[in-house]
Amino acid sequence: MESKNLLIVFVKNIRLGKVKTRLAQTIGDENAFLIYKELVKITENATQQLQDCSIQIYFSDVIIETKWKGYEKFIQKGNDLGEKMQHAFEQGFNSGYEKILLIGSDLPDISASIIKLAFDELANNDIVFGPAEDGGYYLVGMNKLHPAIFQNKPWSNEELLSLTLKELSDYKLQLLPFLNDIDVYEDLIKYPKLMALIEITKNVKYNMDN
Numbered sequence: 001m002e003s004k005n006l007l008i009v010f011v012k013n014i015r016l017g018k019v020k021t022r023l024a025q026t027i028g029d030e031n032a033f034l035i036y037k038e039l040v041k042i043t044e045n046a047t048q049q050l051q052d053c054s055i056q057i058y059f060s061d062v063i064i065e066t067k068w069k070g071y072e073k074f075i076q077k078g079n080d081l082g083e084k085m086q087h088a089f090e091q092g093f094n095s096g097y098e099k100i101l102l103i104g105s106d107l108p109d110i111s112a113s114i115i116k117l118a119f120d121e122l123a124n125n126d127i128v129f130g131p132a133e134d135g136g137y138y139l140v141g142m143n144k145l146h147p148a149i150f151q152n153k154p155w156s157n158e159e160l161l162s163l164t165l166k167e168l169s170d171y172k173l174q175l176l177p178f179l180n181d182i183d184v185y186e187d188l189i190k191y192p193k194l195m196a197l198i199e200i201t202k203n204v205k206y207n208m209d210n
Helices: 021-027 029-048 081-094 112-121 160-167 192-197
Strands: 005-011 054-059 072-075 099-103 127-131 137-142 173-175
Touching: 005 029, 005 081, 021 029, 029 112, 029 192, 054 081, 081 099, 099 112, 112 127, 112 137, 127 160, 137 160
Parallel strands: 005 054, 005 099, 054 072, 127 173
Antiparallel strands: 099 137, 127 137
16 A cells, blocks of 8 residues: 555446436436536546545446556445445555545546645544535545444435534534535536537447446
């Protein structure tokens, strides 16, 4: 292990009809497929600019060896998102990492600079969150496992972050800049480059790609 910093990325296997299902209700499965594929590419590009941290990819269902080359790969384990994230953090800390961040893969504005800032903030804070505009969070980081973050939480709820912060009032916390993830059409229309993709649906192979 070269670095004591670890970035965990949660990705869904890109399958038609299985990704961005709320968005697909408006723009269709094929377009939702294309949008998520592009968001994963944005995430991967951000990770490639990072230095001084290890990177692990956690797939939702099946490890795709041809994707995310050079990174350790695992499958998410747990009955809900909280259990899956806690398991990934536990595995990271048990492997000897001292600062661990976890992000999703549906952020059009994610960048290496934001990830680096999160690692830097862990030098003086117990926990760091990247607040999402929908009331959740796009990033969580810590230098010691705090299971309460992941247990008995209302996932995909607009009060997720606020409720989580209330439970962690005894800890030293830091919030990063707000970012917007893409869950519904109202999120998508803020990004013209992504909107342009929904018109490009011909001659695309819609199968598992990540």
